[in-house]
Amino acid sequence: MNRDKPIFVTRPHLPPLKRFLPYLEEIWQNRVLTNGGKFHELFEKELAEYLNVEFVSLFANGTLGLLTSLQALEVEGEVITTPFSFAATAHALVWNRLQPVFVDIEESTLNIDPGRIEEAITQRTSAILAVHVYGQPCNTVEIERIATKHNLKVIYDAAHAFGVRCNGDSFLNKGDLSVLSFHATKVFNTFEGGAVVSHNAHTKKRIDNLKNFGFIDETNVVAAGINGKMNEFSAALGILQLEGIDSVIERRRLIAEKYYKFLDPIVGIKCLKPSNVDRPNFTYFPIIIEDAYGESRDELYWRLRREGVIVRRYFYPLISSFPMYRNLSSALTEMLPVASEVSERVLCLPIFPDLRADEQDLIIGLLTK
Ligand code: T4K
Secondary structure (H helix, E strand, C coil): CCCCCCEECCCCCCHHHHHHHHHHHHHHHHHHCCCCCCHHHHHHHHHHHHCCEEEEEEEEEEEHHHHHHHCCCCCCCEECCCCCHHHHHHHHHHHHHEEEEEEEEECCCCEECCCHHHCCCCCEEEEEEEEEEECCCCCCCHHHHHHHHCEEEEEEEECCCCCCCCEEEEEHHHHCCCEECCCCCCCCCCCEEEEEEEEHHHHHHHHHHHHHCCCCCCCEEECCCCCCCCCCCCEEEEEEHHHHHHHHHHHHHHHHHEEEEEEHHCCCEECCCCCCCCCCCCCCCCEEEEEEHHHCCCHHHHHHHHHEEEECCCCCCHHHCCCCCCCHHHHCHHHHHHHHHHHHHHEECCCCCCCCHHHHHHHHHHHHH
């Protein structure tokens, strides 16, 4: 194989270009590029059906979906969240002038530990912003119990969770709102894009107004909303991508199975496997590098990169260690022992539908040493 070409942690799946061209031609003819055109309407409808949810609002990206969700629910004061995520999760709070309160994660799922949430609740807490990290569902039952008891809103950052099915259902129906990302690096992409799943027509309407600057009609603006709208090009791509998503996830499953087969026997490498889900999406392939491996996570990271395998340390460093968060009392490393340890040991291996067998063999060979 050509070793000059790097193997990235992911590559976006795209349909054949010729299948996209008719959509482009139609957009060129219609001259409707954004603000809720024909493809936007159709994609929103088809997406809701695919995800088995009732109300979907499309967004230009997941981050704007998070910002708008917090605004829509009128969240105030402090919000309990996880440090083990992408920057966007906590940044969305700051953009809404909310204070993140970091809580440690569970070792088994790497999601926020419900057992640590209640001790972090204060008079000022109004919501929980949890993340289904790597598409592994949070303990939604326990989170709901705590939220009901303390009258808190629940928003799930479901950026990684597209297409994951649990008990035959979509866990996007849990909590008050769930936010998806359709970024190029995600299982399902619309170039850039995102969506917010809500549970009633009133909330969807409010979210749709907020993503259009807060306009409710041509002359009335009811809130300082943002421009969060998805354009027609992304929506058209989304319609096409839905046709291929199940085979994309199946291909990812086969790659994951091969990794399990060859990496499970290696002493010091622990493959993190999805649990309690009917259909995982294999959006990432995270492994934990234990001392017994004989090489640290960072040594392995650099060795693989020197060999052209561009692995990633999602999520290192922890959000709580970023300069704008590290002075918070909840950001102390001692308060976050599991997240701190995992962040130092985790490595995400390449997984995407076009990963070739010889490329995967090379990666496995490098890990086997
Ligand atoms: N919440 C969570 C939990 C998230 O993980 C994210 C995003 C969000 C919220 C926010 O959603 P969005 O607003 O993004 O919709 C990437 C993505 O930019 C980001 O979307 C994602 N999480 C995060 C986990 O990863 P980087 O800086 O690692 O991406 P980058 O550009 O280094 O890409 C990684 C690899 O992917 C590259 O080495 C090559 C490949 N790649 C990437 C792009 C963009 C391609 O082959 N083609 C491409 O177009 O952040």
